[in-house]
Amino acid sequence: MSDNASAVLQEFLTLRYHDLKWRLARHLGSDEIAADALQETWLRLSTRRVADTVTSPWSYLFRMAMNASVDLHRSASRRLAIHEVDDLLELADPAPGPAESASAQADLQALMRVMQELPERRRRILLAVRVERLTQPEVARRLGISLRLVELELQKAQAHCAARLGR
Numbered sequence: 049m050s051d052n053a054s055a056v057l058q059e060f061l062t063l064r065y066h067d068l069k070w071r072l073a074r075h076l077g078s079d080e081i082a083a084d085a086l087q088e089t090w091l092r093l094s095t096r097r098v099a100d101t102v103t104s105p106w107s108y109l110f111r112m113a114m115n116a117s118v119d120l121h122r123s124a125s126r127r128l129a130i131h132e133v134d135d136l137l138e139l140a141d142p143a144p145g146p147a148e149s150a151s152a153q154a155d156l157q158a159l160m161r162v163m164q165e166l167p168e169r170r171r172r173i174l175l176a177v178r179v180e181r182l183t184q185p186e187v188a189r190r191l192g193i194s195l196r197l198v199e200l201e202l203q204k205a206q207a208h209c210a211a212r213l214g215r
Contacts, residue, residue, distance in 0.1 A: 069082045
């Protein structure tokens, strides 16, 4: 890094800070953004290589501050605003809590016990339609029975489970 060129530019920035800020604020529409851009410019002068042949310090610093303001705007647009973060933190977790999980597990075990009471063919039909998601004609073909018998057995199985589970 050319320490001499950076030092000259930093001194120029210090001496002409208010003029640069005023001009930047006119272009950017905000004193605050202009001040942030000049601060970023100062930091960039401290950490980046500057050519020894800067012919117009004013133009160089103004362009550098404009570029810094664009970079700051891009960076800010990628971040969430505080109210957006607050909104996200208030979202309810869609996953069931321990109580819901325990209740669902108990319901499932009760259903399994009730299904064990069903005759074998009726239980197979219920599982094929409700768990395996097979159509009733597919179940009829698989078991080698009529579609009407599948319909009747499914109705009886569902009625039995609903009655035993109190639903």
